[in-house]
Amino acid sequence: MRILKNMIFSSDAKDLGGNVPGGAFSSAGSSAGAGTGAAGTGTSAAGAGTGAGNKPAGGYVPGSDGHAYRKKKDPHTRRNSLLTIIAAAFVICLMAFYQKNAYDHSYAISIIERSAVYVVAAAAMNLVTGFTGLFSLGAAGFMAIGAYTTAVLTIPTEVRANVYYMNGIAPWLENLHMPVAAAMILGGLISAGFAALIGIPVLRLKSDYLAIATLGFSEIIRTILAAPMMDTVTNGSYGLNNIPGFTNIFQPLIIAAICVAAIMLLLHSSYGRAFKAVRDDEVAAEAMGINLFRTKELSFVISSFFMGIAGGMLACFMRSIDTRTFQITMTYNVLLIVVLGGIGSITGSIIGAFLINGGQEWLRFLDEPLTVGGVTIPLFRPGFRMVIYSILLMVVVLFWRRGIMGDKEFSWNHLLGMFHRKKKTEGGAES
Amino acid sequence: MSLATFVQQLLTGVSLGGAYALIAIGYTMVYGILRLINFAHGDLFMMSGYFMIFAIASMPWFIAIPVAIAGTVLLGIGIEKAAYRPLRRAPRMSVMISAIGVSYLLQNLATYLFTAIPMAYPEIPGLKKILTFGPVTTSLVTILTPILTVVLTIILLQLVGKTKIGMAMRAVSKDTEASRLMGIKVDSTISFTFFVGSLLAAIGALLYFTDRMTVYPFSGSLPGMKCFVAAVLGGIGSIPGAVIGGFIIGISETFIVAFGYSTFSDAFTFILLIIILLVRPTGLFGEAASDKV
Numbered sequence: 001m002r003i004l005k006n007m008i009f010s011s012d013a014k015d016l017g018g019n020v021p022g023g024a025f026s027s028a029g030s031s032a033g034a035g036t037g038a039a040g041t042g043t044s045a046a047g048a049g050t051g052a053g054n055k056p057a058g059g060y061v062p063g064s065d066g067h068a069y070r071k072k073k074d075p076h077t078r079r080n081s082l083l084t085i086i087a088a089a090f091v092i093c094l095m096a097f098y099q100k101n102a103y104d105h106s107y108a109i110s111i112i113e114r115s116a117v118y119v120v121a122a123a124a125m126n127l128v129t130g131f132t133g134l135f136s137l138g139a140a141g142f143m144a145i146g147a148y149t150t151a152v153l154t155i156p157t158e159v160r161a162n163v164y165y166m167n168g169i170a171p172w173l174e175n176l177h178m179p180v181a182a183a184m185i186l187g188g189l190i191s192a193g194f195a196a197l198i199g200i201p202v203l204r205l206k207s208d209y210l211a212i213a214t215l216g217f218s219e220i221i222r223t224i225l226a227a228p229m230m231d232t233v234t235n236g237s238y239g240l241n242n243i244p245g246f247t248n249i250f251q252p253l254i255i256a257a258i259c260v261a262a263i264m265l266l267l268h269s270s271y272g273r274a275f276k277a278v279r280d281d282e283v284a285a286e287a288m289g290i291n292l293f294r295t296k297e298l299s300f301v302i303s304s305f306f307m308g309i310a311g312g313m314l315a316c317f318m319r320s321i322d323t324r325t326f327q328i329t330m331t332y333n334v335l336l337i338v339v340l341g342g343i344g345s346i347t348g349s350i351i352g353a354f355l356i357n358g359g360q361e362w363l364r365f366l367d368e369p370l371t372v373g374g375v376t377i378p379l380f381r382p383g384f385r386m387v388i389y390s391i392l393l394m395v396v397v398l399f400w401r402r403g404i405m406g407d408k409e410f411s412w413n414h415l416l417g418m419f420h421r422k423k424k425t426e427g428g429a430e431s
Numbered sequence: 432m433s434l435a436t437f438v439q440q441l442l443t444g445v446s447l448g449g450a451y452a453l454i455a456i457g458y459t460m461v462y463g464i465l466r467l468i469n470f471a472h473g474d475l476f477m478m479s480g481y482f483m484i485f486a487i488a489s490m491p492w493f494i495a496i497p498v499a500i501a502g503t504v505l506l507g508i509g510i511e512k513a514a515y516r517p518l519r520r521a522p523r524m525s526v527m528i529s530a531i532g533v534s535y536l537l538q539n540l541a542t543y544l545f546t547a548i549p550m551a552y553p554e555i556p557g558l559k560k561i562l563t564f565g566p567v568t569t570s571l572v573t574i575l576t577p578i579l580t581v582v583l584t585i586i587l588l589q590l591v592g593k594t595k596i597g598m599a600m601r602a603v604s605k606d607t608e609a610s611r612l613m614g615i616k617v618d619s620t621i622s623f624t625f626f627v628g629s630l631l632a633a634i635g636a637l638l639y640f641t642d643r644m645t646v647y648p649f650s651g652s653l654p655g656m657k658c659f660v661a662a663v664l665g666g667i668g669s670i671p672g673a674v675i676g677g678f679i680i681g682i683s684e685t686f687i688v689a690f691g692y693s694t695f696s697d698a699f700t701f702i703l704l705i706i707i708l709l710v711r712p713t714g715l716f717g718e719a720a721s722d723k724v
Contacts, residue, residue: 390540
């Protein structure tokens with residue numbers, strides 16, 4: 001908790017400094033400066049965005065769309081910082097309240113924790129899909145690698161015999177144990193390593209071929225994990241259980257905040273600008289001296305690293321995993337969050353993750369039989385929720401293609417500007 | 432492996448391949464004309480299985496089969512009208528996401544309407560008749576599938592190559608804008624493509640599920656992927672390519688299972704896909720000059 005608060009304060013301090021004009025491919029110094037400022041606010045965006053989805057809030061990001069030209073200094077920096085602090089403090093208090101009364105609010109806590117997992121996964125997918133323009137459908141596979149690494153290494157050694165009672169455990173693994181954080185990072189690294197290997201052939205492909213090839217790889221990873229030869233490591237179809245879970249609601253939130261901050265930092269660096277250049281026009285980017293393959297590979301590998309972390313978090317959240325968890329549906333779920341939030345907006349992904357995970361729970365009443373005036377309406381029975389949910393998603397895809405945030409990041413100026421315009425119907429001078 | 436077992440497995444493989452080929456044609460035609468991986472095609476195939484179950488419960492089989500096929504075709508054309516047509520000018524990624532959304536919707540709808548428990552596929556009289564050739568025993572459907580596939584492919588090739596609507600389809604897939612200028616009704620041509628694709632998927636479903644005997648909401652997603660791979664393998668856009676790709680995948684899958692590596696039979700398909708994309712992205716029969724990959 002203290003860490004989170006510190007990050008927010010330091011980020012606000014940097015906000016002022018971060019508002020430096022920086023060219024698209026200018027000297028490393030200026031873009032790095034802008035980067036740190038943005039990254040700091042990214043953290044607070046993650047922290048503030050955790051308001052259970054009922055109050056989408058985030059930090060103000062200077063020159064938030066990441067474009068080079070920043071015409072004038074924003075006059076509202078101080079107000080925005082203040083708002084960020086208030087929002088963050090509110091969220092932290094709310095979380096602390098949930099944590100204190102964990103017993104009564106276990107349901108809300110589990111939704112928030114799951115949302116935190118999906119925040120990381122969606123931000124990672126957005127990095128590669130929304131910012132680099134590579135339509136990759138490999139999320140589930142990379143998450144599986146992260147989840148299995150974390151699970152295998154963190155199951156307490158004394159219960160391992162019980163977990164592996166059917167197949168036995170590989171001797172080298174028997175006493176190999178790691179703290180959760182180390183295991184998650186290792187999971188991310190292994191996942192990134194796989195991505196680096198896969199990327200060499202696959203990233204030469206374009207759009208839909210890339211999608212289907214990454215999807216294929218994700219299935220191959222799943223098959224390998226489920227293969228009989230891996231039984232002594234992955235426990236085959238029995239799956240792994242007894243994974244140590246999160247003990248505190250702040251753990252997943254802080255991990256998610258760090259990951260999102262890192263992704264924001266990357267996106268505001270010269271690498272991030274290179275990603276966007278590749279997305280917008282490959283030929284022009286190449287003409288500007290960007291190495292296409294290297295840039296794509298970098299984005300793909302980094303995204304997979306965070307996918308691996310998200311997988312590790314998922315393992316800790318679910319506490320028991322098996323390979324069926326990581327079917328194509330998992331990738332689709334993450335993709336739909338990205339689409340709803342807006343392809344090319346990290347804050348959008350954060351809002352999307354909380355909305356979708358929260359929404360699935362709010363729509364739960366659709367699965368229960370409904371009786372109005374003594375007449376039972378036959379539509380309401382198990383499964384109806386998912387139908388409504390997928391219809392809503394189709395509506396978003398068809399009629400609201402930009403999603404919640406489009407390709408903009410959240411900013412207080414926009415949010416307040418919206419209220420402003422609503423109040424004064426003829427006004428609307430702002431932005 | 433004795434000769435009898437070999438022939439037995441080969442027959443199973445050819446039969447599976449025939450069903451795959453019929454679905455793969457749907458992928459290849461839609462891709463050829465819209466440049467879209469129709470992720471919903473596999474789920475359309477699954478829905479066709481359910482239509483048959485419900486049709487045969489209330490009417491004799493010779494009426495039920497056309498009814499189920501008609502239902503599938505209507506659904507296929509409806510999907511195109513509702514989910515792909517509004518996005519005609521949208522970026523390709525949006526259309527693909529829409530296709531994924533439709534696939535998700537159909538799976539959830541099937542789970543809601545028919546529950547996730549596998550349902551028994553009805554037996555169509557005569558199709559499961561056991562035939563014996565010396566040491567090899569097989570059923571009529573196993574023999575019928577590849578024959579029907581080949582016959583339908585020949586009819587389809589005539590349709591695409593010799594008729595006016597076929598010419599329109601080829602024109603639209605070459606250049607949509609130019610064909611619009613030449614007076615071709617692009618939208619109805621695309622609808623016709625979906626009509627043909629769904630029709631073949633419905634026939635494929637009939638043959639596939641008669642062999643498998645159960646239908647469940649996810650029974651379309653993996654065959655769908657495999658058939659797309661078959662279409663890529665044969666060269667996407669090429670109808671004979673898709674048929675040959677379907678047979679190759681069906682036969683190799685059957686033999687992988689026969690040799691006892693059933694865990695890897697699905698992974699094999701995707702490994703094949705990646706090898707093909709790397710070595711010969713245009714597939715076995717694809718047109719060489721293009722910027723598709």
